[in-house]
Amino acid sequence: MTRTVSWMLALGLAVGCCGAPRFTWQRFEMDGSRTGVGIPTADNVSEAIGTVEDGVYTAPNGRVFRDGATPLVAEKLIAVQPDMRRLKEVIGQSARYMDKPDDCVEFGLGNLIADAMLATCQELTGKKADVSLQNFGGIRVDMPEGAITLDVVESMLPFRNYLTIVDVKGADLRKIFAQFAGTPLCVGGARLVLEGGALADVTVGGAPLQDQKTYAVVTTSFLLDGGDGYAIAKDAVRMNEYPVLMKEMFERYIRSMTAENKVVDAEVDGRVTKR
Numbered sequence: 586m587t588r589t590v591s592w593m594l595a596l597g598l599a600v601g602c603c604g605a606p607r608f609t610w611q612r613f614e615m616d617g618s619r620t621g622v623g624i625p626t627a628d629n630v631s632e633a634i635g636t637v638e639d640g641v642y643t644a645p646n647g648r649v650f651r652d653g654a655t656p657l658v659a660e661k662l663i664a665v666q667p668d669m670r671r672l673k674e675v676i677g678q679s680a681r682y683m684d685k686p687d688d689c690v691e692f693g694l695g696n697l698i699a700d701a702m703l704a705t706c707q708e709l710t711g712k713k714a715d716v717s718l719q720n721f722g723g724i725r726v727d728m729p730e731g732a733i734t735l736d737v738v739e740s741m742l743p744f745r746n747y748l749t750i751v752d753v754k755g756a757d758l759r760k761i762f763a764q765f766a767g768t769p770l771c772v773g774g775a776r777l778v779l780e781g782g783a784l785a786d787v788t789v790g791g792a793p794l795q796d797q798k799t800y801a802v803v804t805t806s807f808l809l810d811g812g813d814g815y816a817i818a819k820d821a822v823r824m825n826e827y828p829v830l831m832k833e834m835f836e837r838y839i840r841s842m843t844a845e846n847k848v849v850d851a852e853v854d855g856r857v858t859k860r
Contacts, residue, residue: 621646626734627673630666635659672736677839680850683728685721690779690857694728695721695771697851701838702748703773706803709834710827712750714803715789716758717773720813723805723831724771733839733849742832746805752822756796761817762787765857768813772856779859805831 617623621644625633635644642656643649650656683694702717726740753761762777763784775794778786787794799822806826809818818824842849 620644677733677843682730690769693851699771699773715800718804719771748829749826757820
């Protein structure tokens, strides 16, 4: 059974300001234990999802559902699969299952995406970046082991956030890094040490951060003006937003790895430590 962990949107019972409903994200592991349902490819829909005939749903594990909403939901899910065929294309291979743990300052999948931002930035924009920054919450599903489909990439980075390069002075970049003590980000090109709720040490490109030097930061447009409490564009020397979605950036990176006969892999390497 293929293992997949997704972030599911659930409507909370609480009511927010002005009477508006409050939405929260909850994490559920989908293991197919009740029905044997797995993740379909373009060619195994019946084997992965099951079949519906005359209003009766037969799951992959042989279990039969005649009543309730299950046959109706299954029928709609099966019917939409031809339209989703494009998303079932396998664009790469992952060396391992990579998740996003709760209450961490660094995780392998975040490192992978941050490094992908650095690796593809120059190719896409013509400019080499010193640092990459991506918010934890922008990563919505985990990386499976084995085949990486386009569906995985689009589900992982689903928001309309664009690749952006912001040039900032080192002193202002230091202030951004100081926020990691409260709300960490995925980071590439830098190494940080957090201690006692503050930034204790930081290097960029293996050298101490210089307050008067200008650094090129490749990031997501979400973090430019208030996203997760960050305002990276506030004191920018210059800024360029490109018509490249974060999911398009990541897709390009994975395809480039595949073209070089490489598997996608990343680990926690101590780029952000807390003591």
